[in-house]
Amino acid sequence: SQTIHQWPATLVQPVGSPLSLECTVEGTSNPNLYWYRQAAGRGLQLLFYSVGIGQISSEVPQNLSASRPQDRQFILSSKKLLLSDSGFYLCAWRTRPEAFFGQGTRLTVV
Amino acid sequence: KQEVTQIPAALSVPEGENLVLNCSFTDSAIYNLQWFRQDPGKGLTSLLLIQSSQREQTSGRLNASLDKSSGRSTLYIAASQPGDSATYLCAVSLMDSSYKLIFGSGTRLLVRP
Numbered sequence: 001s002q003t004i005h006q007w008p009a010t011l012v013q014p015v016g017s018p019l020s021l022e023c024t025v026e027g028t029s030n031p032n033l034y035w036y037r038q039a040a041g042r043g044l045q046l047l048f049y050s051v052g053i054g055q056i057s058s059e060v061p062q063n064l065s066a067s068r069p070q071d072r073q074f075i076l077s078s079k080k081l082l083l084s085d086s087g088f089y090l091c092a093w094r095t096r097p098e099a100f101f102g103q104g105t106r107l108t109v110v
Numbered sequence: 111k112q113e114v115t116q117i118p119a120a121l122s123v124p125e126g127e128n129l130v131l132n133c134s135f136t137d138s139a140i141y142n143l144q145w146f147r148q149d150p151g152k153g154l155t156s157l158l159l160i161q162s163s164q165r166e167q168t169s170g171r172l173n174a175s176l177d178k179s180s181g182r183s184t185l186y187i188a189a190s191q192p193g194d195s196a197t198y199l200c201a202v203s204l205m206d207s208s209y210k211l212i213f214g215s216g217t218r219l220l221v222r223p
Contacts, residue, residue, distance in 0.1 A: 006153075032209055043215035044199070049208050057208065090153055092211070097142050097161060099203070099211055101154040 002027035006091045006102030013109055019064075019078040021105050023091030026072065031093040033074040035066055038088040038104075050074060081109045112137045116200055116214035123190055124222050131185040131217045133200030138178045141203040144211070145174050145185050148197045157198075158185070162205075190221045 048066035146154040158174040201211040
């Protein structure tokens with residue numbers, strides 16, 4: 001069966017520090033992969049998506065970047081975190097028709 | 111640009127009531143529609159998926175309908191229970207190679223014992 005792993009579950013980072021969040025999917029191949037952010041009391045905003053290795057599309061200009069070094073690995077990064085980067089980050093995958101989500105990472109930038 | 115709206119934003123009902131959550135979207139050219147449940151501080155759990163060619167899907171006490179021409183979907187929860195308390199999110203998938211999900215802002219449901 002397919003599973004998605006996202007880590008860490010919680011993270012507290014100082015302003016200006018780097019960030020790396022990792023997401024891996026098991027039990028499927030060539031999935032579409034997505035990074036979403038959910039600010040407190042807000043809906044889910046799509047940040048990046050990828051339809052294949054090395055293919056990254058950005059939905060909103062921001063301080064973050066994404067990479068897909070392997071078929072089932074999706075990484076969200078930042079060189080210098082801002083306070084506004086705080087939020088709940090969710091990774092998702094799909095190979096049609098249904099999409100599945102990881103358990104999320106709560107990032108607090110202090 | 112696809113936009114998804116959910117009404118109401120919050121709902122509080124006594125246990126045992128039947129209830130309806132509403133979702134509307136602006137562009138009928140969708141691949142499918144999914145309803146998700148989110149518990150506080152947790153990820154999303156997929157509840158029901160309706161393909162664009164379907165009218166409804168059922169799973170246990172949940173029934174979701176889709177009227178693509180009018181841009182509407184409803185999630186019906188029968189005989190609500192306190193364990194149903196959560197945020198319910200509606201999302202449509204775009205009909206392109208990204209199949210990205212566009213979310214509504216959710217309905218926060220509280221079922222009182």
